[in-house]
Amino acid sequence: GEVIGEVTSGAPSPTLGRPIAMAYVDPAHAAPGTEGVGVDIRGxxxxYEVVALPFYKREK
Incomplete structure (x- = not known):
């Protein structure tokens, strides 16, 4: 139940087939590849998994 950050924006991604979000997160939990932490989405x-930006590249 420890709060380690705050989501600033989020939305479903039809291209990726899952929700995406941007958030401010405590540096101890912000390294790309970090998993196992939960995000409260309307209860x-x-x-979630931390990924580096850009998190999606179109195939050519």
């Missing part, structure tokens, strides 16, 4: 706790 539902969902797991």
């Amino acid at each position: 539902s706790h969902e797991p």
Whole structure:
């Protein structure tokens, strides 16, 4: 139940088939590849993975 950050924006991604979000997170939990921490989305706790930007590249 420890708060380690705050989501600043989020939305479903039709291209990736999953929700995406941007957030300010405590540096101890902000390294790309970090998993196992939950995000509270309207009362539902969902797991997340930290990824580096840009998180999606179009195939040519």
